[in-house]
Amino acid sequence: MRKLLKPIFVTILTLVLLFLASCNPKPEIEKKEETPKNLFIIPKAEKLVEITPIFKEAGLFIQGIEHLSAFLGHPLTKEMAGKVYFDPRQNYVALTDILHLLSEEGLFLVYKQIGVDELKKNVLKGNPVLIEISFSGTSKDAGIVYGLDDDNIYYYLLPDMKERTYPIEKVKEKIEEGQPLIAIIKAEDKSKWLEEMEKSDIYLRRWGQDVYQKKDPKAYKEYIETIERLNWRIKDEDRNQIYAYYYIFYDRKPEKVKNIILKSYEENEYLPSSQELAFMLYRLLGDKEKADHVASHMNISSEQLSFYQDETLLQLGYYYLEKGDIKIAKSILEFLKKTKPDYPGLKEALEEVSKKEK
Numbered sequence: 001m002r003k004l005l006k007p008i009f010v011t012i013l014t015l016v017l018l019f020l021a022s023c024n025p026k027p028e029i030e031k032k033e034e035t036p037k038n039l040f041i042i043p044k045a046e047k048l049v050e051i052t053p054i055f056k057e058a059g060l061f062i063q064g065i066e067h068l069s070a071f072l073g074h075p076l077t078k079e080m081a082g083k084v085y086f087d088p089r090q091n092y093v094a095l096t097d098i099l100h101l102l103s104e105e106g107l108f109l110v111y112k113q114i115g116v117d118e119l120k121k122n123v124l125k126g127n128p129v130l131i132e133i134s135f136s137g138t139s140k141d142a143g144i145v146y147g148l149d150d151d152n153i154y155y156y157l158l159p160d161m162k163e164r165t166y167p168i169e170k171v172k173e174k175i176e177e178g179q180p181l182i183a184i185i186k187a188e189d190k191s192k193w194l195e196e197m198e199k200s201d202i203y204l205r206r207w208g209q210d211v212y213q214k215k216d217p218k219a220y221k222e223y224i225e226t227i228e229r230l231n232w233r234i235k236d237e238d239r240n241q242i243y244a245y246y247y248i249f250y251d252r253k254p255e256k257v258k259n260i261i262l263k264s265y266e267e268n269e270y271l272p273s274s275q276e277l278a279f280m281l282y283r284l285l286g287d288k289e290k291a292d293h294v295a296s297h298m299n300i301s302s303e304q305l306s307f308y309q310d311e312t313l314l315q316l317g318y319y320y321l322e323k324g325d326i327k328i329a330k331s332i333l334e335f336l337k338k339t340k341p342d343y344p345g346l347k348e349a350l351e352e353v354s355k356k357e358k
Contacts, residue, residue: 083097133171
């Protein structure tokens with residue numbers, strides 16, 4: 001009998017112990033989140049998010065400048081934006097126009113290539129830094145760095161301004177691999193701003209790009225005078241393009257840039273910009289045969305015509321008039337008339353068209 005009761009007793013005791021254990025579970029060990037070491041966040045950094053850019057269809061870097069300038073007390077106004085060169089066909093905005101306008105308002109933003117130490121130094125001063133780098137993949141991203149700790153940068157990723165972190169070591173690795181860290185940082189004053197800008201290849205190259213897009217003779221001249229004063233040697237193709245357009249379309253000294261243009265045309269015979277310069281060079285030099293040869297290969301679609309200089313359109317109109325293609329000549333000249341109805345020589349060219357049509 002005792003042998004039968006013993007296993008029953010053990011079973012009951014086991015069940016009682018299991019019940020008591022379930023009533024008194026072991027307390028869970030609380031997981032503590034690690035606090036970042038030496039975390040620094042710029043005061044009121046969240047205000048960086050609180051603006052809607054005027055150029056919201058433009059590149060991320062342009063939008064970032066608007067966020068940054070507003071946070072620093074100098075928002076880009078609609079009046080200022082009206083003075084910035086903007087091409088809606090390409091959503092192209094002259095970045096250097098914005099920087100120059102902001103400098104007139106007392107905000108001096110430098111566009112340059114920096115290292116991690118300079119990034120940290122500016123953030124610790126309380127100034128957010130707009131940077132361009134590939135946070136993931138190979139495409140360029142833009143973000144505004146508003147804080148850091150020993151291991152990470154804290155930034156708002158454009159265009160949605162979402163909070164993100166990124167390891168500082170990875171930033172260093174990308175720089176070592178040859179990927180430049182392009183940034184917009186605040187300068188202390190105007191003299192420091194001018195000094196930094198004139199030392200920045202990134203800024204001078206972008207200024208040249210903006211000047212080329214604007215096609216403004218005063219802007220061309222100012223740019224050329226600046227790079228000559230600095231004795232700055234950028235890549236031949238960048239510098240030479242500015243020189244070529246200036247001396248062909250504005251200062252009208254074709255001999256000065258003849259070799260530059262012919263070398264470019266030889267290397268890039270079917271590139272529209274090379275064709276345009278070669279065509280105009282030969283027209284100015286009076287070499288009709290060579291000018292006609294280049295013109296016969298030029299793209300004259302309405303889309304491409306909008307990228308040619310006004311004088312190129314006028315000369316193309318005359319080329320087709322001389323060739324006897326009156327319909328094409330008229331369409332090109334009418335295209336010019338839509339944008340520059342008073343362009344010198346246009347009225348006479350259209351009169352020639354009318355005579356040929358009769």
